[in-house]
Amino acid sequence: MTDYAVSRVWTFQLEREFGHRDITPELSAFVADTGVETGMLVAQLAGSTGAITTIEYESGALADLQHALEAIAPRDAHYEHNARWGDGNGFSHVRSALLKTSLAIPIVDARLVLGTWQQVVVLNLDNRDRSRDVVAVVSGEW
Numbered sequence: 593m594t595d596y597a598v599s600r601v602w603t604f605q606l607e608r609e610f611g612h613r614d615i616t617p618e619l620s621a622f623v624a625d626t627g628v629e630t631g632m633l634v635a636q637l638a639g640s641t642g643a644i645t646t647i648e649y650e651s652g653a654l655a656d657l658q659h660a661l662e663a664i665a666p667r668d669a670h671y672e673h674n675a676r677w678g679d680g681n682g683f684s685h686v687r688s689a690l691l692k693t694s695l696a697i698p699i700v701d702a703r704l705v706l707g708t709w710q711q712v713v714v715l716n717l718d719n720r721d722r723s724r725d726v727v728a729v730v731s732g733e734w
Contacts, residue, residue, distance in 0.1 A: 597731035598626050604724050606642075606716035609667070609684075610658045614649040615726060616711040619697075620704055622728055629702050631732015636694040638725045641684040641718035643691035649711040661687050661717075684717040691715070699732055 600622050604613050615635075623633060637644040647653050664687075671682020695712070698705040706712070716722045 596734070597729050599727060599729045601728075602726045604714060604726065606714070606722055606724055608716065608718060608720050608722070610654075610661075611716035611721065612654060613714050614711045615644075615714050616649075616704075616706070619712055619728060623699055623702065623704055623730060626730045627702070627734055628699055628730050628732040629734065631699045631730060633697045633699055633704060633728055633730050634694060635697075635712065635726055635728045637714055638727065639688075639693065639718075639722070641681055641688050641716070642722065642724050643688050643693060643715045643717060644695055644712065644726065645691050645715065646695065646706070646710050646712055648709040649713055654713075661690075664690065667719075679719075681719045684719060687717045691717075699730065 602618055606613060619633060619635060635644055647657060665683045667683050669683065673682035673685055674680055714724060714726055716724055
């Protein structure tokens, strides 16, 4: 067995303020392409107004998450970031910080360890459409 790491980058165009995409198929295919048996996948969304998380990728769960984010970091609240920069996206920075921009998923028996209803989702939380880069690194034993 050999230890090393490989990486891949994807770019996704996402709509503003809660554009989302299930990227589980891309990540799973990447893991399969590497041939890794046991290891770890780390995925990072580059940017401070987006997020990467896991959730059941269905309209009800997504709507619930969007409502929760609105309750925690409302779009129309006062944000010092907006006062300083005037770009109106203070809420998206707070939401990104709460959800985070990276995650790690174990790989066992050459597959991502995810629950039956658990998908990896990338989110654009900014107040404008964005092109989002996701970088993934797989390391482990081949």
